[in-house]
Amino acid sequence: MIPLNKFEKIMLLRHNVEMMKLIHGLTLDVGSGANPLMVADVLCDRFPKDTQHRGGLPSLMYDKPFVQCDAHFLPFKDKVFDFVHCIHVLEHLEDPKKAYTELKRVGKSGYIETPTWLQENFFYSLRVHKWIISKRDNRLYYQKPKWRILLPHTESLIVRPRCWNFIYEVSNLIYHFLDENFHIFRNRFSL
Numbered sequence: 001m002i003p004l005n006k007f008e009k010i011m012l013l014r015h016n017v018e019m020m021k022l023i024h025g026l027t028l029d030v031g032s033g034a035n036p037l038m039v040a041d042v043l044c045d046r047f048p049k050d051t052q053h054r055g056g057l058p059s060l061m062y063d064k065p066f067v068q069c070d071a072h073f074l075p076f077k078d079k080v081f082d083f084v085h086c087i088h089v090l091e092h093l094e095d096p097k098k099a100y101t102e103l104k105r106v107g108k109s110g111y112i113e114t115p116t117w118l119q120e121n122f123f124y125s126l127r128v129h130k131w132i133i134s135k136r137d138n139r140l141y142y143q144k145p146k147w148r149i150l151l152p153h154t155e156s157l158i159v160r161p162r163c164w165n166f167i168y169e170v171s172n173l174i175y176h177f178l179d180e181n182f183h184i185f186r187n188r189f190s191l
Contacts, residue, residue: 022111030103046070046071084191110191
């Protein structure tokens with residue numbers, strides 16, 4: 001289990017603040033993992049224990065009502081949630097199209113985030129990522145990753161020499177600046 005560094009904690013907090021601007025009413029966090037959405041009312045995840053899908057991050061946080069379930073079959077009534085949050089989950093699933101349909105079924109609105117083609121093929125990818133998901137003409141497209149340059153994923157660097165920390169922090173700043181301004185590493189979708 002690898003704890004988040006200061007920079008990652010700041011980025012997580014920033015994401016939570018951004019989501020607070022969008023969220024209204026009862027909120028579900030699908031694939032909540034070790035860092036659930038702070039304002040979510042209900043958390044759900046398929047794996048309550050450590051799993052390779054978290055890339056070394058710790059087990060789930062249980063500070064809210066939790067439902068263990070599969071995103072392909074969400075055990076909730078139609079449109080019961082005002083907002084559904086689902087980040088870095090669809091690329092792990094056998095059938096992301098079915099999971100997307102389920103997210104739309106249980107939520108009135110929401111936010112989905114997945115790695116982009118560039119991120120998945122040229123920067124880093126987890127071997128458990130089965131899909132690259134993109135959106136064009138208001139439709140989602142799914143394709144298998146073709147080229148994988150498996151650079152060390154940040155969460156899998158268990159022991160880094162101290163001199164790498166500065167380089168890591170600077171590269172994270174550049175990465176997030178490019179992503180926030182040009183959206184080249186993360187796809188963002190609305191339900």
